[in-house]
Amino acid sequence: MKKSLFPILTLLSFFVFISCSSSDNENSTNGSLLGKWFESNKVETVELTFNPNGEVIENTVSKQSGTIAESIGTYTVSENVIKFKWTKSRNFNKEKNAWEDYFDNKEEIDIVFAIRDGNLHYLNGKGETTALFTRKQ
Secondary structure (H helix, E strand, O other): HHOOOOOOHHHHHHHHHHHHHHOOOOHHHHHOOOOEEEEEEEOOEEEEEEEEOOEEEEEEEOOOOOOEEEEEEEEEOOOOOEEEEEEEEEEEEOOOEEEOOEEEEEEEEEEEEEOOEEEEEEEOOOOOEEEEEEOOO
């Protein structure tokens, strides 16, 4: 009985391990990124909006100068990498109290990320968090 029980328990623990690890991986679809994310550090405040159609909007406010900027582009997710393709940007003109016209922004950025405890982590090559975004309600 002991000889036949060991392989069954080993096989069962393998399936439990696989099912837990796949359910913990929130990065497998774009759906886990959808919505607004907020990050604030010593230099700036950033709000990212991931839309279901693949559009991403980034709004930044400089804490030193108060400069407000908006960038619009697209994003795709492949495993644990977000690929941003920015297409246009604009700045807010405080003197005129209005947004300036959009200008071309052809920047592409790949960001390694993880979602842990409901927070979006940008990671460096060592897997350490370099930016921490919280979901905005």
